Amino acid sequence: MTAQPPAILTMTGISKEFPGVRALDNVDFRLFPGEVHALMGENGAGKSTLIKVLTGVYGIDAGTVVLQDRPVNFHAPSQAQQAGVSTVYQEVNLCSNLSVAENIFLGRQPRRLGRIQWSVMNRRAAELLKRLELNIDVTRQLSTYSLAVQQLVAIARAIDIDAKVLILDEPTSSLDADEVAQLFRVMRQLKSEGVALLFVTHFLDQVYEISDRITVLRNGRLVGEYPTAELPQLELISLMIGKELADLEKLEEQPKRPISAVETGQPFIQAQGVARTGAVAPFDLSLHPGEVVGLAGLLGSGRTETARLFFGADRADQGQFLVDGAPVAIRGPMTAMSKAIAFCSENRRTEGLVGELTVRENIILALQAARGWTRPLSRKRQDELVDRYIRTLQIRPANPEAQVRNLSGGNQQKVLLARWLITEPRLLILDEPTRGIDVGAKAEIQKLVVELSDGGMAVLFISAELEEVLRLSHKIAVLRDRRVVTELVNDDTVDADRIMNAIASGAGRPADHLVAGPSDTDEVAA
Amino acid sequence: MSTAELTASRRTWRDWVPTKQLPVLVTLALFGLMYGVGVLQYRGFSDTQVFLNIFIDNGFLLVVAVGMTFVILTGGIDLSVGSVVALSTMVSSSLLTEKGWSPYLVMAVVLAIGSVLGFLMGCMIHYFDIQPFIVTLAGMFLARGLCYIISTDSIPINDKTWVAIADYKFRMGNYRLSVSAVVALVVLAIAVWILSYTKFGRNVYAVGGSEQSALLMGLPVSRTKIAVYTISGFCSALGGMLLTFYTLSGYGRGAIGLELDAIAAVVIGGTLLTGGSGYVLGTMVGVCVLGIIQTLITFQGNLSSWWTKIFIGVLLFAFIMLQRVIRLGRKT
Amino acid sequence: GDGEGGSGGGGADDGQIVLGFSQVGAESGWRTANTDSIKKSAEAAGIKLQFSDAQQKQENQIKAIRSFIQQKVDVIAFSPVVESGWDTVLKEAKDANIPVILTDRAVDSQDTSLYKTFLGSDFVKEGKLSGEWLVEQYKGKTDPVNIVELQGTTGSAPANDRKKGFADAIAAAPNLKVIASQTGDFTRAGGKQVMEAFLKAHKDIDVLFAHNDDMGLGALEAIEAAGKVPGKDIIIITIDAVKDGMQALADGKFNFIAECSPLLGPQLMDLVKKVHAGEAVEPRIVTEETTFTQEQAKAALPNRQY
Amino acid sequence: MSVTTVIRHRFFWPVLALVVLLVSNVFFTPDFFKLEVRDGHLYGSLIDILRNGAPLILVATGMTVVIATGGIDLSVGSVVAIVAGLACYYISKQPDQNAVSGVLTAVALGLGLALLLGLWNGVLVAGIGIQPIVATLILMVAGRGLAQLITGGQIITINSDPYDLIGAGYLFTVPFAILVALFVVFLAVLLTRRTALGMLIESVGGNAEASRLAGIRSRRITIMVYVFCAFCAGIAGLMVSSDVSSANGNDAGLWIELDAILAVVIGGTSLLGGRFSIAGTVLGALIIQTLTTTIYTTGIPPEVTLLFKALVVTIVCLLQSPAFRAKVFRGRRRPVAPPATPASEEPKVEVPA
Ligand SMILES: Nc1ncnc2c1ncn2[C@@H]1O[C@H](COP(=O)(O)OP(=O)(O)OP(=O)(O)O)[C@@H](O)[C@H]1O
Ligand SMILES: Nc1ncnc2c1ncn2[C@@H]1O[C@H](COP(=O)(O)OP(=O)(O)OP(=O)(O)O)[C@@H](O)[C@H]1O
Ligand SMILES: [Mg+2]
Numbered sequence A: 001m002t003a004q005p006p007a008i009l010t011m012t013g014i015s016k017e018f019p020g021v022r023a024l025d026n027v028d029f030r031l032f033p034g035e036v037h038a039l040m041g042e043n044g045a046g047k048s049t050l051i052k053v054l055t056g057v058y059g060i061d062a063g064t065v066v067l068q069d070r071p072v073n074f075h076a077p078s079q080a081q082q083a084g085v086s087t088v089y090q091e092v093n094l095c096s097n098l099s100v101a102e103n104i105f106l107g108r109q110p111r112r113l114g115r116i117q118w119s120v121m122n123r124r125a126a127e128l129l130k131r132l133e134l135n136i137d138v139t140r141q142l143s144t145y146s147l148a149v150q151q152l153v154a155i156a157r158a159i160d161i162d163a164k165v166l167i168l169d170e171p172t173s174s175l176d177a178d179e180v181a182q183l184f185r186v187m188r189q190l191k192s193e194g195v196a197l198l199f200v201t202h203f204l205d206q207v208y209e210i211s212d213r214i215t216v217l218r219n220g221r222l223v224g225e226y227p228t229a230e231l232p233q234l235e236l237i238s239l240m241i242g243k244e245l246a247d248l249e250k251l252e253e254q255p256k257r258p259i260s261a262v263e264t265g266q267p268f269i270q271a272q273g274v275a276r277t278g279a280v281a282p283f284d285l286s287l288h289p290g291e292v293v294g295l296a297g298l299l300g301s302g303r304t305e306t307a308r309l310f311f312g313a314d315r316a317d318q319g320q321f322l323v324d325g326a327p328v329a330i331r332g333p334m335t336a337m338s339k340a341i342a343f344c345s346e347n348r349r350t351e352g353l354v355g356e357l358t359v360r361e362n363i364i365l366a367l368q369a370a371r372g373w374t375r376p377l378s379r380k381r382q383d384e385l386v387d388r389y390i391r392t393l394q395i396r397p398a399n400p401e402a403q404v405r406n407l408s409g410g411n412q413q414k415v416l417l418a419r420w421l422i423t424e425p426r427l428l429i430l431d432e433p434t435r436g437i438d439v440g441a442k443a444e445i446q447k448l449v450v451e452l453s454d455g456g457m458a459v460l461f462i463s464a465e466l467e468e469v470l471r472l473s474h475k476i477a478v479l480r481d482r483r484v485v486t487e488l489v490n491d492d493t494v495d496a497d498r499i500m501n502a503i504a505s506g507a508g509r510p511a512d513h514l515v516a517g518p519s520d521t522d523e524v525a526a
Numbered sequence B: 001m002s003t004a005e006l007t008a009s010r011r012t013w014r015d016w017v018p019t020k021q022l023p024v025l026v027t028l029a030l031f032g033l034m035y036g037v038g039v040l041q042y043r044g045f046s047d048t049q050v051f052l053n054i055f056i057d058n059g060f061l062l063v064v065a066v067g068m069t070f071v072i073l074t075g076g077i078d079l080s081v082g083s084v085v086a087l088s089t090m091v092s093s094s095l096l097t098e099k100g101w102s103p104y105l106v107m108a109v110v111l112a113i114g115s116v117l118g119f120l121m122g123c124m125i126h127y128f129d130i131q132p133f134i135v136t137l138a139g140m141f142l143a144r145g146l147c148y149i150i151s152t153d154s155i156p157i158n159d160k161t162w163v164a165i166a167d168y169k170f171r172m173g174n175y176r177l178s179v180s181a182v183v184a185l186v187v188l189a190i191a192v193w194i195l196s197y198t199k200f201g202r203n204v205y206a207v208g209g210s211e212q213s214a215l216l217m218g219l220p221v222s223r224t225k226i227a228v229y230t231i232s233g234f235c236s237a238l239g240g241m242l243l244t245f246y247t248l249s250g251y252g253r254g255a256i257g258l259e260l261d262a263i264a265a266v267v268i269g270g271t272l273l274t275g276g277s278g279y280v281l282g283t284m285v286g287v288c289v290l291g292i293i294q295t296l297i298t299f300q301g302n303l304s305s306w307w308t309k310i311f312i313g314v315l316l317f318a319f320i321m322l323q324r325v326i327r328l329g330r331k332t
Numbered sequence C: 001g002d003g004e005g006g007s008g009g010g011g012a013d014d015g016q017i018v019l020g021f022s023q024v025g026a027e028s029g030w031r032t033a034n035t036d037s038i039k040k041s042a043e044a045a046g047i048k049l050q051f052s053d054a055q056q057k058q059e060n061q062i063k064a065i066r067s068f069i070q071q072k073v074d075v076i077a078f079s080p081v082v083e084s085g086w087d088t089v090l091k092e093a094k095d096a097n098i099p100v101i102l103t104d105r106a107v108d109s110q111d112t113s114l115y116k117t118f119l120g121s122d123f124v125k126e127g128k129l130s131g132e133w134l135v136e137q138y139k140g141k142t143d144p145v146n147i148v149e150l151q152g153t154t155g156s157a158p159a160n161d162r163k164k165g166f167a168d169a170i171a172a173a174p175n176l177k178v179i180a181s182q183t184g185d186f187t188r189a190g191g192k193q194v195m196e197a198f199l200k201a202h203k204d205i206d207v208l209f210a211h212n213d214d215m216g217l218g219a220l221e222a223i224e225a226a227g228k229v230p231g232k233d234i235i236i237i238t239i240d241a242v243k244d245g246m247q248a249l250a251d252g253k254f255n256f257i258a259e260c261s262p263l264l265g266p267q268l269m270d271l272v273k274k275v276h277a278g279e280a281v282e283p284r285i286v287t288e289e290t291t292f293t294q295e296q297a298k299a300a301l302p303n304r305q306y
Numbered sequence D: 001m002s003v004t005t006v007i008r009h010r011f012f013w014p015v016l017a018l019v020v021l022l023v024s025n026v027f028f029t030p031d032f033f034k035l036e037v038r039d040g041h042l043y044g045s046l047i048d049i050l051r052n053g054a055p056l057i058l059v060a061t062g063m064t065v066v067i068a069t070g071g072i073d074l075s076v077g078s079v080v081a082i083v084a085g086l087a088c089y090y091i092s093k094q095p096d097q098n099a100v101s102g103v104l105t106a107v108a109l110g111l112g113l114a115l116l117l118g119l120w121n122g123v124l125v126a127g128i129g130i131q132p133i134v135a136t137l138i139l140m141v142a143g144r145g146l147a148q149l150i151t152g153g154q155i156i157t158i159n160s161d162p163y164d165l166i167g168a169g170y171l172f173t174v175p176f177a178i179l180v181a182l183f184v185v186f187l188a189v190l191l192t193r194r195t196a197l198g199m200l201i202e203s204v205g206g207n208a209e210a211s212r213l214a215g216i217r218s219r220r221i222t223i224m225v226y227v228f229c230a231f232c233a234g235i236a237g238l239m240v241s242s243d244v245s246s247a248n249g250n251d252a253g254l255w256i257e258l259d260a261i262l263a264v265v266i267g268g269t270s271l272l273g274g275r276f277s278i279a280g281t282v283l284g285a286l287i288i289q290t291l292t293t294t295i296y297t298t299g300i301p302p303e304v305t306l307l308f309k310a311l312v313v314t315i316v317c318l319l320q321s322p323a324f325r326a327k328v329f330r331g332r333r334r335p336v337a338p339p340a341t342p343a344s345e346e347p348k349v350e351v352p353a
């Protein structure tokens, strides 16, 4: 096509097979300097695999890679890095036992006379993060920060490496609009410096906002390469999903029941003055059967921590919960589950799945835990349940005996969701359930939430995508600085702007006594 | 607002106690407590030389434990250290006494043998993806077997240089430190420096934190992993040499079970066996704790053999419990 | 250490002799009996015993001896874990004017002034006595005699020495041949397992020589399970003469035992007193030991204390 | 089943190692595989291997589940010695050592104590949160002393026919010890695979935090596995003491923890926890016992024994390592490029056949 600058990276005829799965089949891919190239495809289409094959994480079965006119064959990510390819992989791959600054500079620490200069490193790390509008204590251990911060740190690390090619595999999956904007600003600047950017995301608006060119993969095969400007959104979706446009109409959203129809009778669960020192300030929140309550707030505002209290993942040290009007001490996940509460964590890799176990085992895990080890689910029953949810959520590969760790990121998320759905909870807490999920599946999940709530299930819904929260929730609790600042009934008057206003001018001051706890958080310049 | 201001304004008293170093500090405090008990309980315990003797008597253990710290920080383990220590005592003594080699050449050979063994184990662990426990267990059998091949008897060392080194004392007023104690402290200092001020040292922590992440971050994982086992092999060989300064002999059945002492010292010093967290200075405190337990028992002087073991167990238990209680107490 | 003079006699305030004793460990019944005997006789002799267990580690023994020196005991006695490497610490003891007595095993120091005396059994001799008895049994016969040997823990002194003594003795009779030799770690279980394997691998075993009674006792069970009669089909020679071993000998299951007595407490206390008083003592004192045949065992068994 | 499915089976290499070891014995002992009935019971080298391996099989089975939770139990050797000591001590104090009731009480006492010791380990690990290796190191050291305390550092010899049955007796011509080991292994398999326990253990070992958030009572499970492990070690203790009709506090079970861990790993269970295989462990234990027996029968001198052991362990582990097989058997397909100049590499295109 445009033959003006020669491609910096050309991949031809790439194939990659895992035992039982053909992840890539004769895929071609080109990347030009000074462009943002979006790699699109459904969950499991092979996007991450293509990236890993390129950077030497996996060996290539067949095909050639040419970087700057020279054929390359990397055997380790370090080689790719040295050749000028810098990568942010899909799951956050940092060392959470080290400080933020170290994570950014590992392997490239500023040194004098062979001695690492810690103060220089910390200063530069802070400066670098400020470029992404992140003001945090960089000497703190990375694990004390939320996933979103970790994602930003990974990005900071990648962009600081002086690279000719920058690969970002779903960097925005846990980021809020603000952070995304910052990231895009940085990406544009790099682009203007002639860096070639490869960008993977499931957010279509982001694709159209930033990318110049799109390559679509489906089932490990190349569908085609298109200039973004010439590819309408719906057509892109149909290319990814491989269905006709007409079929997509089904994914259109359904009308939501009005709140008056939901908030009747006794709430299923009520939080009264619940709080946890150093984590969340006292708050009240109630959920009725069939009600979807969204939590909105900026990154690190305490949505996750609030949700964890409902499940007993962390124990509340103030206030009380009423379930069906009766006080209940939620001491741990077991008590919560006995009250039919389910919690789908945002951090699927460390808090959700057991990578070594199979899809089937991961799905039945919570149900089995609730029954106790002496009453195993019969194999027949397991297969029934698992098959049903593999079909409903379109988990791929549709093999219940596949190891979960080998699934693509989005499919892992679906497995986690399935685990909680089969427990048939009365309250389902979904923390970023659509993180890393493709458009088709996302619509399915949203539809599912609506169906479930219609069926009488209460849902506590957290998402970095405000639109999603708005679309699904009957009521939205707005958080700021780990304090519930206001509660909005989601009627026609409420839109993204109003919520942003609520966040910005939120009623409460920052809770000073909270911010410096041991599980301290980042700050976001508002 | 600058970051510095931001963070400064948010500091509370908690921040003044360094969270990361806490396990080491707690261990140190408990060591002080035990020392105090010894001073109150036994005559002559307060003599500073008793304290220095801990280093003189355990110099070799300290060196071995320092090597072990590197390995454990990467999430591995090295069971071969005890046997490699024994092997180096055998190699030194047989080369010196039976072959009459020059002592400096012997030192070089011994250190080389240890490092090569460590290097080979590291390669097996990394390239063939075999669990460290098993590879080093095989290494343990191998080194011990080599000892017996050299001789099943103990071999004395009469070499002049060796004896001179063994007898040399650094004096500070009334107090003495042996060469091996000083060597051990130097090794410790070097290890502290490597682990906190070199790229390699930080890579050790990164690999221990998450090997996969380290790999994806483009760190030289293979080099790091192989290097830590080489270091451990080197330290074991050096430890074996220090042991020969202590005993002036080589014995194939020496240092049996030393690997457990070394691991215990590392872990008591606050390092996590899962890797990625800990300090080599903690290891020193761990060695001191083991040393003081031994000293207490010697001063006690009338424990029967089995009560000695039970007493060691009870002290270990008390120690670890206190460590836990103090740390938990801070968390909430 | 600084302080008052530091010559012998300053240990206990009441003029009681203080003996620092560093034991190898508690690795076997023999060793424990040894410890027991020393503790009991110290008490009987009115000697204050500072006991320390080295858990089979030379380092610990050196530490213990150093600590004895620091505590200014009157006499130091110890059973060395190994032969070599004692010069330094023994010199320290000598400088501090504390006499040293070796028990159970010798050290290989060139400078014999470092210790007053060595009280103990002679492992080589035990092996030799066993071998000589066997040679005697087959005197005048030329048929090949197949011997299997159960060794003690590899690298331990009794195993090395007994093996050597035995080999030296049977070298006199060319028809006696050790066809298999394996370690049974001085334990019954070890003896049993190894003997089982020997019985399968070698069809014509005439003699079993075990480095201690326990391995012999274990081997007994293996031999019986194989349908052979111990003491008849296979001649059994062992060392130690513990009660169970003597019983087997008296029952005709063993054929010969060379004694290795752990009960050297009384002798040791005598020596301690003499050494403390500055009397001259023999540099080498062999413990009173003997050998037993089946007949002798029957006679000796009733008053066997260990 | 095709040849490739056989070769691909995860037990292929360990089984091959076992077979090679067994067969190599034939060169030294021609009738190595011969089984005969002597004095009304089975007799032969294979039976010896099974019977002598029974304690190791037991301990390794217990160790497997502990390792599956990501833990380790160093104290099993001491538990073996304590239980052996206690049972024999009790029997030795009985007026009639042959009384079945006395023996049963001794067995119950021993196993009861084993359960308590396991509980102790479990509470230290799961309740107090001490690292398993240290928690069990405490009992490893102190327990050995305890065993010696019970036996007075001496060997307690007993003459009890009912007690002898456990380790040295026969039932239906088969050594009783083999039956006991089989039964416990069967029980373990049943408990872990017929209930959900196995999966929950693997989940805890695979990802402890995720398991907690899935509502698994990981604490309880962890305590349970340590109790089970000590129980297995306890039975092994009864077995070894009964085998030689005596208890030896100093030597019983010495270093058995290393052999057990080795067996577990040879059997394909990762020391990091997660997936476990009891069948694999039994296989591993048999390999180790066969190795020991082979050393005895082939007349390898004791000084070389350890070298030989190192060699075999290395070979077995190498064969088991997929990375090794990939690198060595199929040749290396991708030459390793020097990291600094990756771009100068010629592209290597391989098309899988
Ligand atoms: N290590 C592996 N072993 C086996 N199969 C794998 C492995 N890694 C990936 N796969 C399979 O390869 C296919 C492609 O996965 P990949 O991770 O590339 O998808 P993706 O396009 O990145 O999807 P997502 O949007 O969900 O991240 C999937 O079917 C996945 O199950
Ligand atoms: N398990 C934990 N341990 C320590 N600190 C934690 C933990 N979980 C959360 N935090 C801290 O608490 C802060 C509050 O984060 P939380 O995840 O609740 O916010 P959020 O609104 O969900 O934001 P995000 O969108 O980043 O997930 C986080 O920034 C993090 O630093
Ligand atoms: Mg992906």
Ligand SMILES: [Mg+2]
Pocket (backbone or CB within 6 Å): A146, A303, A304, A305, A346, A431
């Ligand atoms: Mg969150």
